[in-house]
Amino acid sequence: MFNSMDIDAGLDDEVLALFGEASVKRQATIDGITTFWVKKEHIVTVLEHLKSQVANPYSMLYDLSAVDERNRANKAGLNGSVPPDFTIVYHLLSFGRNAFIRLKVALHGEYPTMPSICTLWKNADWYEREVFDMFGIRFEGHPHLRRILMPLTWKGHPLRKEHPARATEMGPFRLWDEKQHEEQEALQFNPEDWGLKRHSADSDFMFLNLGPQHPGTHGVLRIILQLDGEDIVDAVPDIGFHHRGAEKMGERQSWHTYIPYTDRIDYLGGVMNNLAYLLAVEKLAGIQVPPRVEVIRVMLCELFRIASHLVWYGTFAQDLGQLSPVFYMFTDREKIFDIIEAVCGARMHPNWFRIGGVAQDLPIGWDKLVADFVAYFPKRLREYDQMVMRNSIFRARTVGIGVYTLEEAIEWGVTGPGLRACGFEWDFRKKQPYSGYQNFDFDIPTEQNGDCFDRAKIRVEEMRQSLRIIDQCVRNMPEGPYKSDHPLTTPPIKKNTMQDIETLITHFLNVSWGPVIPSGEAMSCIEATKGANSYYLTSDGSTSAYRVRIRTPSFPHMQMLPYISKGYTVADLLSILGSIDYVLADIDR
Amino acid sequence: MNEVFKYILMIVILLFTLTSIAAWLIWLERRLLALWQDRYGPNRAGPFGLLIVAADTIKLFFKEDWIPPFAEKAIFVIAPAIVAAAVLLSFVVVPFAPGILVSDLNVGLLFFLAMSSLGVYSIVLGGWASNNKYSLLGALRGASQMISYEVFMGLSLMGVVMLSGSFRLTDIVMAQTDLWFVVTQPVGFVLFLTAGIAETHRLPFDIPEAESELVAGFHSEYSGMKFGMFFIGEYLGIILISAMVVTIFFGGWLGPVLPPLVWFVLKTFVFIVLFILLRASLPRPRYDQLMEYGWKFILPVALLNLLVTGAFALM
Numbered sequence: 001m002f003n004s005m006d007i008d009a010g011l012d013d014e015v016l017a018l019f020g021e022a023s024v025k026r027q028a029t030i031d032g033i034t035t036f037w038v039k040k041e042h043i044v045t046v047l048e049h050l051k052s053q054v055a056n057p058y059s060m061l062y063d064l065s066a067v068d069e070r071n072r073a074n075k076a077g078l079n080g081s082v083p084p085d086f087t088i089v090y091h092l093l094s095f096g097r098n099a100f101i102r103l104k105v106a107l108h109g110e111y112p113t114m115p116s117i118c119t120l121w122k123n124a125d126w127y128e129r130e131v132f133d134m135f136g137i138r139f140e141g142h143p144h145l146r147r148i149l150m151p152l153t154w155k156g157h158p159l160r161k162e163h164p165a166r167a168t169e170m171g172p173f174r175l176w177d178e179k180q181h182e183e184q185e186a187l188q189f190n191p192e193d194w195g196l197k198r199h200s201a202d203s204d205f206m207f208l209n210l211g212p213q214h215p216g217t218h219g220v221l222r223i224i225l226q227l228d229g230e231d232i233v234d235a236v237p238d239i240g241f242h243h244r245g246a247e248k249m250g251e252r253q254s255w256h257t258y259i260p261y262t263d264r265i266d267y268l269g270g271v272m273n274n275l276a277y278l279l280a281v282e283k284l285a286g287i288q289v290p291p292r293v294e295v296i297r298v299m300l301c302e303l304f305r306i307a308s309h310l311v312w313y314g315t316f317a318q319d320l321g322q323l324s325p326v327f328y329m330f331t332d333r334e335k336i337f338d339i340i341e342a343v344c345g346a347r348m349h350p351n352w353f354r355i356g357g358v359a360q361d362l363p364i365g366w367d368k369l370v371a372d373f374v375a376y377f378p379k380r381l382r383e384y385d386q387m388v389m390r391n392s393i394f395r396a397r398t399v400g401i402g403v404y405t406l407e408e409a410i411e412w413g414v415t416g417p418g419l420r421a422c423g424f425e426w427d428f429r430k431k432q433p434y435s436g437y438q439n440f441d442f443d444i445p446t447e448q449n450g451d452c453f454d455r456a457k458i459r460v461e462e463m464r465q466s467l468r469i470i471d472q473c474v475r476n477m478p479e480g481p482y483k484s485d486h487p488l489t490t491p492p493i494k495k496n497t498m499q500d501i502e503t504l505i506t507h508f509l510n511v512s513w514g515p516v517i518p519s520g521e522a523m524s525c526i527e528a529t530k531g532a533n534s535y536y537l538t539s540d541g542s543t544s545a546y547r548v549r550i551r552t553p554s555f556p557h558m559q560m561l562p563y564i565s566k567g568y569t570v571a572d573l574l575s576i577l578g579s580i581d582y583v584l585a586d587i588d589r
Numbered sequence: 590m591n592e593v594f595k596y597i598l599m600i601v602i603l604l605f606t607l608t609s610i611a612a613w614l615i616w617l618e619r620r621l622l623a624l625w626q627d628r629y630g631p632n633r634a635g636p637f638g639l640l641i642v643a644a645d646t647i648k649l650f651f652k653e654d655w656i657p658p659f660a661e662k663a664i665f666v667i668a669p670a671i672v673a674a675a676v677l678l679s680f681v682v683v684p685f686a687p688g689i690l691v692s693d694l695n696v697g698l699l700f701f702l703a704m705s706s707l708g709v710y711s712i713v714l715g716g717w718a719s720n721n722k723y724s725l726l727g728a729l730r731g732a733s734q735m736i737s738y739e740v741f742m743g744l745s746l747m748g749v750v751m752l753s754g755s756f757r758l759t760d761i762v763m764a765q766t767d768l769w770f771v772v773t774q775p776v777g778f779v780l781f782l783t784a785g786i787a788e789t790h791r792l793p794f795d796i797p798e799a800e801s802e803l804v805a806g807f808h809s810e811y812s813g814m815k816f817g818m819f820f821i822g823e824y825l826g827i828i829l830i831s832a833m834v835v836t837i838f839f840g841g842w843l844g845p846v847l848p849p850l851v852w853f854v855l856k857t858f859v860f861i862v863l864f865i866l867l868r869a870s871l872p873r874p875r876y877d878q879l880m881e882y883g884w885k886f887i888l889p890v891a892l893l894n895l896l897v898t899g900a901f902a903l904m
Contacts, residue, residue: 208723208726320873321871323622397872
């Protein structure tokens with residue numbers, strides 16, 4: 001756990017003094033993140049102040065989301081005498097303080113409005129569009145406020161509490177002729193709708209629709225390219241094709257049964273998604289997991305980090321026309337999956353971590369499997385260096401392409417390897433260690449140029465570092481239980497269940513209804529395969545979450561695409577896309 | 590009468606052999622790629638999966654031959670025929686062995702250069718006639734690629750012409766009785782091979798096709814046997830370039846013990862495998878990088894090579 005209470009206390013006074021008790025109010029939260037309620041009319045000033053006026057400013061807009069508070073049973077803790085109907089939540093990150101700050105704005109009314117902060121942070125654009133799409137809250141002053149994840153023809157705003165959460169609540173689906181006609185009308189391409197011009201002073205532009213079915217986009221991503229010859233004048237990503245309502249599902253699944261859904265957010269990250277979710281749940285529940293659980297979790301997460309980077313490595317080379325590496329890398333990934341399968345019984349989506357532990361203890365012989373891989377893999381990595389990273393054509397295609405500076409990266413909310421490629425040593429495993437990462441010895445690779453090649457180099461080096469961590473896990477796996485002895489551990493430890501009626505009842509309730517997590521809110525933050533991944537959970541003291549907010553790294557990264565691809569060619573766009581390393585499910589959720 | 594009959598027979602045999610070899614090359618390429626990429630490749634139909642070729646051919650013949658309604662119909666249909674025809678015509682001058690060739694033209698080398706350059710028309714026309722943006726980009730790239738390699742393709746061969754004193758391919762082969770031109774013209778060989786790969790549009794120079802960028806580039810809209818023509822054209826091109834490399838730089842049919850034709854086939858086969866190996870190992874440059882490379886680096890080198898060769902020839 002990180003703690004920066006002393007700096008925060010200073011900030012607390014500073015903010016309060018500046019804006020007065022009437023407009024800024026502090027809320028205590030269980031995750032220890034400084035939380036203020038701010039009056040709507042002051043929010044822009046407060047944000048501006050925090051971004052540029054304070055010492056060690058909060059320079060990154062880490063997340064922006066909302067909560068529909070209208071169905072809250074437990075309204076205590078919500079600001080003011082009149083409980084809000086909606087809350088807008090801003091999460092800012094200060095690198096200097098190594099701390100988050102959470103600002104909340106209470107909104108009243110059915111369809112309230114908010115001032116837009118697009119001028120303050122560039123990446124606020126998509127976040128505000130998402131809040132509008134999901135809640136119907138309008139942002140005044142937003143340059144292009146329209147739906148982002150849902151189809152343009154969608155009726156209603158899904159994350160509002162009155163919107164049905166199941167298809168069965170919506171009545172049978174019918175596609176009448178008129179409806180089909182309307183849907184097809186909505187698909188008509190009009191450059192103006194996307195904020196694109198058809199001509200410039202000296203040329204007519206060509207619009208190229210890249211995707212959603214395209215071999216280079218790695219999933220259902222659509223990019224509208226405005227081209228002058230083969231030069232990109234502008235690129236507009238159209239996302240949402242992979243949207244499955246993961247956040248909404250969190251509101252109807254129990255805390256326990258939501259775990260498999262998290263596997264499918266960054267579907268290459270496997271159990272690492274479980275970890276991000278469970279860290280937040282465990283904060284709410286106040287569970288400390290035993291050391292063996294921490295090390296098992298770290299080991300599996302790092303194996304998945306390598307697996308994910310291998311997919312990226314192979315497909316990146318393939319995007320640049322190199323056909324063979326992807327086969328070698330998938331073969332190696334298969335070796336990782338053999339280990340994962342031996343431990344978890346499944347490959348890509350093991351659904352293996354549990355509230356307060358992991359599903360089962362490690363199988364007999366696991367250490368030999370892992371040790372064999374640790375011994376085998378470095379030689380392969382050296383081979384790949386020769387084949388891909390040192391290839392001169394590969395270099396010609398990646399060096400100096402898709403460059404951004406550190407300031408731009410922070411402005412756009414870039415985390416993970418993309419941030420480290422700009423020369424900034426920032427890794428949540430080191431800076432805000434979770435799950436016992438502070439006990440491991442590993443380095444954070446950084447590069448200086450922030451181009452496609454450097455981003456690639458970072459990931460390659462990260463695989464070596466992950467291997468070091470895995471090696472330490474094998475050598476130092478602590479003995480002990482694989483689940484914590486806590487009433488909210490799910491499924492509970494069974495040893496006393498048949499001995500006394502109290503334990504039997506708790507066990508029965510936890511297994512059938514699922515655990516009741518105490519009311520409150522908590523955010524976790526992990527260094528996932530693609531950047532910082534967070535679950536911001538709001539509990540209303542019931543068997544399922546009141547609100548699940550998933551902050552994924554790919555979302556802001558994709559938002560940056562137009563900015564970094566302008567002026568390059570279509571061929572370069574593929575290098576840039578590959579070097580971002582996104583997963584569509586991670587963007588759309 | 591007898592003479593005419595002999596020519597016709599030769600042409601028929603050549604056509605039949607070349608197209609079947611080109612078809613089997615598809616199998617060979619898939620198996621070799623699979624071998625190098627740690628997988629199996631086609632191994633089900635027939636022994637070693639050899640019958641996959643028959644299955645593929647039958648499939649291509651029976652596929653719906655679709656012409657997009659928005660395409661420029663006549664040109665769309667002609668385009669794939671151009672590439673196959675141009676490449677097949679080039680084979681007219683290839684001396685497979687003494688006596689086994691269709692025509693021993695005294696301008697054989699020029700005829701080959703002329704015919705093989707025509708192939709690019711099918712890309713430009715096919716891409717344009719498809720009326721599809723991806724195809725159009727592919728066609729544009731094809732055209733820009735052509736002006737990058739054509740400049741040095743002919744130049745790289747002029748050294749050989751100087752040394753042998755003839756454009757006739759049989760003369761060029763016979764001039765290598767003592768020493769292969771690859772020894773005296775190593776630069777010319779490398780340049781010609783590079784240009785040859787670019788001409789066949791194979792990786793690393795498959796820029797007009799660029800699967801990960803342009804889906805299928807210039808032939809995105811083609812299906813059935815029209816696509817098959819492009820496909821066969823590509824493999825015929827590989828055979829052609831390999832055969833020409835062997836003829837011009839590696840002594841053609843010349844070699845001890847084995848019959849001349851066997852030598853020719855063996856040498857050609859080596860280069861065909863080299864083509865496939867290149868595809869398995871190299872990424873693809875950007876088209877402007879290829880242009881820059883062609884004009885700013887290879888062209889001066891080719892000219893220099895010519896200059897030096899000329900000086901030696903004069904001495």
